[in-house]
Amino acid sequence: MTDAVTGRVADVDTWWREVGNAALLGTARRSVPDLPDLGPAAVRPRGVPGPREEALLDAAALGGAALRAGRRLDHADPPGAAPDDTRPVAPRRAVQLLELVLTQPPAGAAQRVGLLVHWLRAADDAGCRVPPVVLPLLLGMATGSRELRRPTAAVLGERGRWLAALREEWEWVADATAGAEARTASRRSGAVPTADEWARLPSTDRVAVLATVRGVDVELARGLVESTWATDSARDRRSHLETLRVGLGADDEALLETALDDRAGTVREVAAELLDALPGSRRAARMAERLRPLVHRTGLLGRGVDVTLPGEPDPAAVRDGLGKPPPRRSARGWWLEQLSAGAPLELWSERTGAEPPTAVKRLTDAQQPDVLAGIRRAVRARRDPVWAAALLERGWDATLVPALPREARERVALQRVDATTDRVHELGAVVGAVDPPWSPDFSVALLSRLRASRFGSAMVLATMPHLLAGLHPSALTPLERWVSEAGGDQMLSTNLRNLLQFHSVKRSITEAFR
Secondary structure (H helix, E strand, C coil), X not given: CCHHHHHHHXXXXXHXXXXXXXXXXXXXXXXXXXXXXXXXXXXXXXXXXXXXXXXXXXXXXXXXXXXXXXXXXXXXXXXXXXXXXXXXXXXXXXXXXXHHHHHCCCCCHHHHHHHXXXXXXXXXXXXXXXXXXXXXXXXXXXXXXXXXXXXXXXXXXXXXXXXXXXXXXXXXXXXXHHHHHHHHHHHHHCCCCCHHHHHHCCHHHHHHHHHHHHHHCHHHXXXXXXXXXXXXXXXXXXXXXXXXXXXXXXXXXXXHHHHCCCCCHHHXXXXXXXXXXXXXXXXXXXXXXXXXXXXXXXCCCCCEEEECCCCCCCHHHHHCCCCCCCCCCCHHHHHHHHHHHHCCCHHHHHHHCXXXXXXXXXXXXXXXXXXXXXXXXXXXXXXXXXXXXXXXXXXXXXXXXXXXXXXXXXXXXXXXHHHCCCCHHHHHHHHHCCCCCCCHHHHHHHXXXXXXXXXXXXXXXXXHHHHHHHCCHHHHHHHHHHHHCCCXXXXXXXXXXXXXXXXXXXXXXXXXXX
8 A cells, every 4th residue: 555545544534533523522512624635536525615514414424435435455466265175174063063162152151162172172183174164263262262272273274274374363373283283293193393393393382292292202202302402492491391291211311310400490490300200210319318317217116207307418419409498498398308209219118117108107207297298299200109098098188199090099089079078169179189081980979979968059160170171971861860950059050051061062072073
């Protein structure tokens, strides 16, 4: 657009605003502005000025016509034709469900994103794409929800990416597509980005790609991390180390030892935390060597335990994590916790002469909160089921539950639900300790306990996010019965119906792609 045309448009905009002001305030208080140059339209004002009211009506008529006529575009070149799609469109039933979720979410607007993510991932797993008719609506929703962007980019197809390139607000698709394509290739064929492809990936997509590749080949994923380690930012180095939690093993130790010398403290902290999960590492041996002299058996029968606080750490100990404590923490107590988290758990059985349940009791009696805090960290990092069960016998800790085998995990969670019926605010953490998807038995048993409670409505509300994520389809029949008998509790009825509809639609989506 030329400067002259731009100037005319600006004049028309200003003039039209002034016309509106005159209409709002009245021609007695605000005069009608003179007609601007409308360019090729060659419209001229009346030769003889009339009353102000007529001038306002003339201006309104001309301005309305000008707005309906539109404006000249920045450029007149039409876009090239969209390329052919390589993926087939999703099955008809799946498309109907997608349109339903987009336009009339059956479980309420609050659950729409969860159902859309499920649909998009199911479509990607099936190698399908979204139909052209819903592309604009889906792109608009994904623009407003970051959770939708990557799964959406994976199933847009060539036409969807072509369409996204035509609007500035859909620019995110290009970056999201790069990561989505790499993840899809890694998941389906085990393909791994080359060093050049990895280096060109946006930082926002690298972590997701690494997580996928790590699930396919831990060594190749570690190689990607190492290939750009020297040039990555501290934030990226830290994020990339975090992905090593998947499949963490002894072969990762060399990289983690290197990270202990990183110039960024956040990177060193993650490296130390990951090494806590490797009880056979060189660092674990060093931590055990420092901790062992501090633990002594006491009493005539040697059934007591005394743990001495460590002294000032040397540079090697500081490198291993015995550095500056967090705010409001005793330095020596913090160092003792770090030693307890990093040393092998077997050291405590060795030094106390007892199996884990008895060793935990003796340490509890010795009132060593720093020691127990370190042991809990070690158990969580190593997912040690024996020590997790021993600690849970002494007191509930939701963070230890994932270390148990699934059956035991669900059993202790149900026991805790029975013990917290009058403490609804704790229930979400209890149920959330069991990762989804849940087993049929746990799903039905939990639903039965919620229904039997006199706080059923509040308990459903407190556990709703976990019920949405984990409930097994086998629980839908008893859920339907509960909905039909919910009575006059409107909030309970609404939540139960939304839960039932969410899982019914989710199951239908899964079946539609089979």
